[in-house]
Amino acid sequence: xxxxNIPLQTKVPWAVVFSVSxxxxxxxxxxxxxxxxxxxxxxxxxxxxxxxxxxVKALLAMKNDAVNALLQxxxxxxxxxxxxxxxxxxxxxxLLTCLVGIINAMLMAVAERIKEIGTLKCLGAEDGFIVxxxxxxxxxxxxxxxxxxxxxxxxxxxxxxxxxxxxxVFQVFPWLAVVKAELLAFFIGSIMSVLAxxxxxxxxxxxxxxxxxxxxx
Amino acid sequence: xxxxxxxxxxxxxxxxxxxxxxVYALRGVSLDIFRGTYVSIMGPSGSGKSTxxxxxGGLDQPTSGEVTMDGQRFGDLSSSQMAWVRCHKxxxxxxxxxxxxxxxxLENVAIARVFSGLTPAAARKxxxxxxxxxxxxxxxxxxxxxxxxGQQQRVAIARAMVNxxxxxxxxxPTGNLDLHTGEEIINLLGKMQKEMNITVITATHDMxxxxxxxxxxxxxxxxxxxxxKRDEIKIEVGTIDGxxxx
Numbered sequence: 052x053x054x055x056n057i058p059l060q061t062k063v064p065w066a067v068v069f070s071v072s073x074x075x076x077x078x079x080x081x082x083x084x085x086x087x088x089x090x091x092x093x094x095x096x097x098x099x100x101x102x103x104x105x106x107v108k109a110l111l112a113m114k115n116d117a118v119n120a121l122l123q124x125x126x127x128x129x130x131x132x133x134x135x136x137x138x139x140x141x142x143x144x145x146l147l148t149c150l151v152g153i154i155n156a157m158l159m160a161v162a163e164r165i166k167e168i169g170t171l172k173c174l175g176a177e178d179g180f181i182v183x184x185x186x187x188x189x190x191x192x193x194x195x196x197x198x199x200x201x202x203x204x205x206x207x208x209x210x211x212x213x214x215x216x217x218x219x220v221f222q223v224f225p226w227l228a229v230v231k232a233e234l235l236a237f238f239i240g241s242i243m244s245v246l247a248x249x250x251x252x253x254x255x256x257x258x259x260x261x262x263x264x265x266x267x268x
Numbered sequence: 269x270x271x272x273x274x275x276x277x278x279x280x281x282x283x284x285x286x287x288x289x290x291v292y293a294l295r296g297v298s299l300d301i302f303r304g305t306y307v308s309i310m311g312p313s314g315s316g317k318s319t320x321x322x323x324x325g326g327l328d329q330p331t332s333g334e335v336t337m338d339g340q341r342f343g344d345l346s347s348s349q350m351a352w353v354r355c356h357k358x359x360x361x362x363x364x365x366x367x368x369x370x371x372x373x374l375e376n377v378a379i380a381r382v383f384s385g386l387t388p389a390a391a392r393k394x395x396x397x398x399x400x401x402x403x404x405x406x407x408x409x410x411x412x413x414x415x416x417x418g419q420q421q422r423v424a425i426a427r428a429m430v431n432x433x434x435x436x437x438x439x440x441p442t443g444n445l446d447l448h449t450g451e452e453i454i455n456l457l458g459k460m461q462k463e464m465n466i467t468v469i470t471a472t473h474d475m476x477x478x479x480x481x482x483x484x485x486x487x488x489x490x491x492x493x494x495x496x497k498r499d500e501i502k503i504e505v506g507t508i509d510g511x512x513x514x
Binding site: 056057058059060061063064066067070071074075077078166167170171172173174175176177178180259260261263264 | 318322326327328340345346347348349351352353354355356358360362366368369370371375379380382383384385387388427431439
């Protein structure tokens, strides 16, 4: 008997994959928000540190006595400015926490949808479809959280510095450095979210059609 | 009438290894299923009924033995080809309906059609037509949580039918429904079977399903205990209860 007369299953267009992911995300919007808050905080912290650092550097470069007095009052070491290792460690830790948060949230999302994945496979879904939908769903949370976090961090950094140094901040606002900081934060956040999405998506795709028959505990 | 074979199960065994212990769920089950018939598989839980049902439907692999559908051995197919078979040749209906909660009735049916290669727009059109057929034309845009059990099972039937399968596999399709709704679902399945010459295979405890069946297969301890044709069942209605509920 030849296997030739059974064709390969057709691939599902990306637009459908995307709308399925978006639908699942929307249904769990509350939990998605909580996961996203983790990412928002981590990325906001990173952005705040980067933007704050570049604003302070720009103010120092003014070599203005009034500004220096304000800087000293704020506790900035005028003679020696450098990146604080302790701060880098803190940022690293907070990012690691978000990474674990996304993985955890997505693994739970897969665990509670094993039956749904099995059902989709009964309807003719291939592993690739499942990987794509879960990957996009997970990445979307991370990337949306990253965008919000990068904006929030920027706003807070600007507000804090304006409160401390007033109009001086705008005289020397380091546009280029701030844009760079935003891009860096977006890049780090997106890479992190995508990395965190790989394992849950593959775990989801490993579920079998027979899992559709599962009795929910 | 010459009966055409659609599914042939040959010497199926399934062994689960639980720790050091081997559990024999199936001990060599063979069965021929003919096109257009309504087959009910009965058996107490733990009898191997579900395992047999899942293997025959291409959802699970046997430890040994072969399932052949339309002359095609499942064991020879790649995973993509098996996905094609599940999509085009088999429709699945589940005890707990298994609709995707985030999708509307229309989307639940359309997704099966999209898997068969249609564009989303064409898929929705077909899905709407089939939902109309099962009497849900007015509930297209409701999500499962807004539908009653009977309506959800109708959506599931529409989803199973939309790709015009040759076989419908229904696992306790009336198990979560009240008597009256269950009867409606059985009638709907029976109607589809007759009008479209679909082969219906159900795993069931439901006595009402027996009356609609052409063949009833009892499975016990991983083996077929007995097979009965429709005319034999009617004569023995009095004894069936004792046989199956034991």
